[in-house]
Amino acid sequence: MPAGQSSTRYSALIDSMARPQDVRGLSLKGLHVTMAMRLCALFEASGRDPVPDLAQRYRSIEAACAVHGLVQTIKQVWPEPFLVNRPCCLAMTPDETTLAALARAAVSGKREAFSESIAGFVRADRHEALYNATIHAVALIP
Structure with missing residues (x-):
């Protein structure tokens, strides 16, 4: 990617992260994954x-374990501490926004969009573990 395109891509990404997104705009599965991260941080x-x-x-031990597994995988592969807001907060952190995009790509079966996010x-060598954990969690969330 030429240097000009790269800086434009990242400038747009940084600008979008400066405007917090609202959890009310998420799909139900995206909301569940985001809230699970928040609850796991509290616990x-x-x-x-x-x-x-x-x-x-979730009325399912299997779903709970899958979501908790996703949280544990994120803690292992994320390059810095994963930042979450309180469960009552409507605004999303940039990490939560990224997680929602990952869940959306996983639900849609768009592996390339997942990696692009x-x-x-x-790190690229960590994408597969994160993708598998995300697919497993979103598949089991009712």
Whole structure:
């Protein structure tokens, strides 16, 4: 990619990240994944296991474990701490916005869009693990 196109791409990306997105614009699965990240952060801060609460929320232990697995995978592959807002907040952090884009691409089965969403941010050798965890989670969320 020529230098001019690269700087334009990243300028547009930075501008879009400066405007917080609203969780009310997400699909139901995107909202579930975003809220799961927020709940897992709260539970981790209090030293509690989030799986029982997620299982009750999704009415499925398998879905809860898949979502928790996605959270754990993100913690391993994300290049910096994943930032979330409080569960009551309507605005999304840039990390949550990226996660929503990943969930949208996974639900649609668009592997290339998934990788494009995190290209240059998450190392390419980590995309496959993140994609598999995302596909598993969104497939099991009711």
